[in-house]
Amino acid sequence: MAANNSSWHIGDVSGRLQSAGYGGGAKVWGTENFAVGDMSLDEIMVIWSDASHMIPAVNPAYCNVGAGIASAGNGRFYYVLQAAYTSSKACGEYTSSGGTSGGTSGGTTSSYGIIVPVEVATPDADGKLFHVVKTGQSLWSIAIAYSVTIKDIETWNNISRDTKLQIGQKLFIPGKDTVGYSTPTPVGMIQKSTPDADGKIIHSVAAYNTLTTIADAYGVSIETILSLNGLQPDWPLQIGQTLLIDPGHVTPSPTPRPLTAVEKLTPAADGKYYHSVQSGEYLQWIADLYQV
Numbered sequence: 626m627a628a629n630n631s632s633w634h635i636g637d638v639s640g641r642l643q644s645a646g647y648g649g650g651a652k653v654w655g656t657e658n659f660a661v662g663d664m665s666l667d668e669i670m671v672i673w674s675d676a677s678h679m680i681p682a683v684n685p686a687y688c689n690v691g692a693g694i695a696s697a698g699n700g701r702f703y704y705v706l707q708a709a710y711t712s713s714k715a716c717g718e719y720t721s722s723g724g725t726s727g728g729t730s731g732g733t734t735s736s737y738g739i740i741v742p743v744e745v746a747t748p749d750a751d752g753k754l755f756h757v758v759k760t761g762q763s764l765w766s767i768a769i770a771y772s773v774t775i776k777d778i779e780t781w782n783n784i785s786r787d788t789k790l791q792i793g794q795k796l797f798i799p800g801k802d803t804v805g806y807s808t809p810t811p812v813g814m815i816q817k818s819t820p821d822a823d824g825k826i827i828h829s830v831a832a833y834n835t836l837t838t839i840a841d842a843y844g845v846s847i848e849t850i851l852s853l854n855g856l857q858p859d860w861p862l863q864i865g866q867t868l869l870i871d872p873g874h875v876t877p878s879p880t881p882r883p884l885t886a887v888e889k890l891t892p893a894a895d896g897k898y899y900h901s902v903q904s905g906e907y908l909q910w911i912a913d914l915y916q917v
Contacts, residue, residue, distance in 0.1 A: 627695035627696060627697040627701075627702075627703040628695075628697070628698075630697050630698070630699060630701075632661070634657055634659070638655040638656060638657040638707065638709075639653045639654055639655040639709070640653075641655075642655045642707065642709050647689075647709060647711075648709070648711040648713065649711075649713065651711040651712065651713035652711060652712060652713070653709055653710075653711050654686070654687075654709060654710055654711070655707060655708065655709035656680050656681060656687060656707070656708050656709070657705065657706070657707045657708075658673050658678050658681065658705070658706040658707075659703060659704060659705045659706070660672050660673070660703075660704045661701055661702070661703055661704075662701060662702065663701070663702055664702075664704075666764075666765055666775050666786065669704055669765075670765055670768060670769055670774070670775065673706075673769075674769060679769065680708065681706060681708035682742060682743065682766045682769055682770065683742055683743075683770075684742065685742045686710045687708035687709060687710050688710055689708065689709050689710060690706065690707070690708045690761070691706070691707050691708075692704075692705065692706040692707070693705055742766075743756070743759075743762055743766050743767055743769075743770035743771075744770075745770055745771060746798070753797065754771075754797070754798040754800060755795050755796065755797055755798065756771070756795070756796045756798055757793060757794070757795055757796075758790045758791065758792055758793065758794040758795075758796065759792060760792055762790065763790065764778055764779070764786055764790065767796065767798075771798045771800075773798060773799060773800070777799050778796060778798070778799075780799075781797050781798075781799045782796050782797055815828075815831075815834060815838055815839055815841075815842035815843075816831065817842055817843065818870070820871065820873065821873065823873040823874050823875070824871065824873030824874045825869075825871060825872060825873030826843070826869075826870040826871040826873070827867050827868065827869055827870065828843070828867070828868045828870050829865060829866070829867055829868075830862045830863060830864055830865060830866040830867075830868065831864065834862060835862070836850060836851075836858070836862065839868065839870075843870050843871075845870060845871070850868055850869075850870065853868075853869045853870070853872065854868050854869055885915075885916070886914045886915050886916075887915050887916075900914075900915070
C-alpha cells in the first residue's frame with residue numbers, strides 16, 4: 626500500500642492473506658484496518674473506533690492479528706492491521722509458508738499468536754474498575770474497550786506504553802463515575818486549590834507544573850497569572866512557589882478625591898480661613914480658586 630501511495634484497500638483482504646500462505650489452503654476470513662499520516666496510537670485509536678474497524682478487537686473469531694508500519698516515498702506513514710481466521714483449525718494451530726505458531730521454519734520466525742478480545746470488567750464494591758490483562762491484549766485494545774485513551778491508562782497506572790504488559794497484570798481504568806479511588810498524583814497533573822472564604826485562589830507549584838498547564842487547569846490566561854504575580858514569561862517556576870490565580874471578592878479602594886483649595890487651608894485661632902496673597906494674584910483669581 627505504501628509503495629503505491631494507496632488511499633484504499635488493495636483487492637480482497639482474505640484472498641491476499643490466503644495467497645500469502647495463511648490458512649494452509651483452507652477458506653480464510655480476513656479484515657484490514659489502515660491509517661495514513663504521522664499520528665500517535667491515541668489518534669489511530671480514534672480513527673479505528675467505529676464498529677467496522679473494531680472487528681479485530683471485539684470479534685473473538687479473528688484470533689490471528691498482524692500489524693506493521695511502512696513509510697511511503699512521499700514521507701507519509703502507513704499503519705496497517707490485519708486480522709484473520711480459518712474454520713479448518715482452532716486458534717493457535719494455524720500454519721503458513723512463513724512458519725508455525727510459536728516456532729521457526731526455514732529460518733523465518735513466525736509472529737502468529739493468540740489474541741483474546743477485551744471483556745469489559747464491572748466495578749468492584751468500592752466502585753473501582755480494574756482490568757486484568759489477558760494473552761495478546763494491548764493498551765490500544767484495552768483503551769478502545771473502555772472508551773478511554775492510552776494516555777489515561779498510562780497516567781493512572783504509572784506505566785509507559787514502552788513497557789510490555791504482563792498477563793494477569795491489573796490495570797485501573799479511570800472514569801468520571803469512579804467512586805472512592807485514590808492514587809498518587811500522576812506526573813504533571815495539576816492539583817487545583819480551592820477558593821478561600823473570600824474566593825481567593827492560591828496555587829502551590831509542584832514538580833512538572835508549567836504556566837500553560839496551570840492556566841489550563843484553572844481556566845485563566847497565562848497573562849492573568851503573570852500580571853497578578855508580577856512575573857515575566859521567561860522566569861522559571863520553582864517547586865513550592867505560590868501563585869495568585871484569583872484575587873477573590875476584592876472591593877477596590879475608592880480613588881481619593883483631590884482636596885479643594887479651602888480644605889487645604891488651616892483655620893486660624895478665630896476659626897476663620899485666611900489666604901496669604903502672593904505676587905501676581907488678584908481678587909477674581911482668588912475668588913475663582915476658592916469658588917466664592
